[in-house]
Amino acid sequence: MNAVIEQLASHRSIRRYTGRGIDDDLLEDLVRAGQGAASSSFIQAYSIVRVRDTDKRARIAAAAGDQRWVREAPVFLVMCADLLRVARAVRKSRGEQLAGWTEHFLAASVDVALMAQNVMVAAESVGLGAVFIGGIRNDPMTVSEVLDLPEHVYPAFGLCLGWPDQDPEVKPRMPVDMILHEDRYDAARVECDVDRYDDIMREYYAARSENQRTTDWSTPTANAVQGKTREHMLSFLNARGFLKR
Numbered sequence: 001m002n003a004v005i006e007q008l009a010s011h012r013s014i015r016r017y018t019g020r021g022i023d024d025d026l027l028e029d030l031v032r033a034g035q036g037a038a039s040s041s042f043i044q045a046y047s048i049v050r051v052r053d054t055d056k057r058a059r060i061a062a063a064a065g066d067q068r069w070v071r072e073a074p075v076f077l078v079m080c081a082d083l084l085r086v087a088r089a090v091r092k093s094r095g096e097q098l099a100g101w102t103e104h105f106l107a108a109s110v111d112v113a114l115m116a117q118n119v120m121v122a123a124e125s126v127g128l129g130a131v132f133i134g135g136i137r138n139d140p141m142t143v144s145e146v147l148d149l150p151e152h153v154y155p156a157f158g159l160c161l162g163w164p165d166q167d168p169e170v171k172p173r174m175p176v177d178m179i180l181h182e183d184r185y186d187a188a189r190v191e192c193d194v195d196r197y198d199d200i201m202r203e204y205y206a207a208r209s210e211n212q213r214t215t216d217w218s219t220p221t222a223n224a225v226q227g228k229t230r231e232h233m234l235s236f237l238n239a240r241g242f243l244k245r
């Protein structure tokens with residue numbers, strides 16, 4: 001294993017930070033590292049809004065279910081999928097409008113995720129801790145209004161960054177043989193695979209040093225997925241010019 005692979009395997013979300021700030025130069029380096037990610041057709045369909053203003057931060061934290069770390073993180077970034085520049089390029093070179101194709105929504109969503117993951121990995125490489133915040137999609141219209149996001153831009157998720165004030169264990173991932181298929185997808189294995197992973201996670205939750213729980217993977221996963229359907233997303237995205245066809 002090399003240092004990069006070891007670092008990737010040691011990721012854990014950090015939700016408690018010391019009071020130390022993050023230098024602007026370092027933040028710029030992290031954003032540049034984010035921009036190093038591959039980009040579908042090189043559209044670079046993302047923007048980042050750093051939320052410094054305390055009132056705006058509080059409004060976004062409330063919209064995101066009042067997660068303490070959103071209020072407290074030294075740096076909070078809103079990672080946006082952004083087709084505004086692409087729309088300009090289409091209008092400029094072909095005189096056409098961007099028509100809200102599902103494919104373009106997917107390309108922008110993948111682009112922003114790859115960029116954001118690069119930012120997180122770069123941050124962790126210098127000792128920072130980080131956690132993504134999908135909670136902002138509880139109320140994406142409020143987040144868009146607070147940040148003046150235009151049409152063709154949507155807030156995909158947030159990113160809290162700070163110097164860690166906790167040292168949680170790494171959560172065991174699914175065994176590689178559950179994820180890596182050969183030549184064909186073997187759907188017949190799913191029941192047995194989920195049972196196996198439930199055993200692994202039950203053991204992890206019972207033994208971890210903080211916040212021990214009696215649960216497995218299926219139970220919280222089912223609750224999270226069924227509890228977070230965010231029915232407003234399709235109409236919100238439609239109103240911002242996405243997913244129209």
Ligand SMILES: Cc1cc2nc3c(=O)[nH]c(=O)nc-3n(C[C@H](O)[C@H](O)[C@H](O)COP(=O)(O)O)c2cc1C
Nearest residue numbers: 011012013015067131132133134135136157170171
């Ligand atoms: C897109 C995305 C959104 C997330 N949203 C939240 C969130 O709103 N609040 C939170 O505390 N963690 C959030 N997380 C962190 C996950 O809960 C975490 O990555 C997962 O439980 C695995 O734990 P680990 O990151 O410590 O390995 C999010 C992660 C991703 C990838």
